Amino acid sequence: MVREDGKRNFALREEEGEEPSVFSGNTPRQAALKAARRLDPAPSEEDADTTELRLREKGTDKVHIYEGWAWNEEAPDDKPDWMPEEITEANVSKEGIDHIDE
Numbered sequence: 001m002v003r004e005d006g007k008r009n010f011a012l013r014e015e016e017g018e019e020p021s022v023f024s025g026n027t028p029r030q031a032a033l034k035a036a037r038r039l040d041p042a043p044s045e046e047d048a049d050t051t052e053l054r055l056r057e058k059g060t061d062k063v064h065i066y067e068g069w070a071w072n073e074e075a076p077d078d079k080p081d082w083m084p085e086e087i088t089e090a091n092v093s094k095e096g097i098d099h100i101d102e
Contacts, residue, residue, distance in 0.1 A: 003024075007024045007025060007026055008024065008025065008026070008028075008058070009022050009023075009031075009057075009058040010022065010023050010024070010031040010056065010058065010064070011058060012035050012053065012054070012055055013054040013055070013056050019056065021035070022058070023055070028055060028064040028066075028094075029066075029092060029094065031055055032053050032055055032064065032066040032068060033068075033090055033092055035053050035055065035068065036051075036066075036068030036069065036070055036092050037070055037090040038070075039051055039068060039070040039090065040070070041070040041071050041072045041088045042070065042071045042072070043071065043072060044072075045069070045071045045073075045089070048070060048071045050067040050068065050069045050093075051068055051069065052066070052067060052068075052095075053065070053067070053068045053092065054098075061099045061101075062097055062098075062099060063100055064094070064097055065094070065097065065098060066093060066094055066095060067093045067095055068090060068093075069091060069092075070088055070089065070090040071088070071089055072086050072087070072089075073086070073088075073089045074087075
């Protein structure tokens with residue numbers, strides 16, 4: 001279901017079917033990137049292990065499936081004062097869409 005600002009809500013589904021977190025975004029990929037940034041980061045992108053992320057679009061039976069990974073990276077030189085020296089970067093790859101029968 002689309003909100004007035006155009007964003008949609010996506011619930012992160014665990015294997016048991018529980019949905020402990022909700023991420024919003026204009027697209028499923030945007031929400032998946034937010035979810036991937038919460039993964040345990042690897043020291044570099046090459047060392048990162050992928051994790052399956054299943055995001056159900058609220059109000060529908062669609063489950064967007066992504067492979068996500070996160071890593072630590074040094075902050076840019078022109079970073080604002082409040083930003084830490086090391087930041088978490090993330091990436092995702094879409095694996096498909098599933099439909100739940102509940």
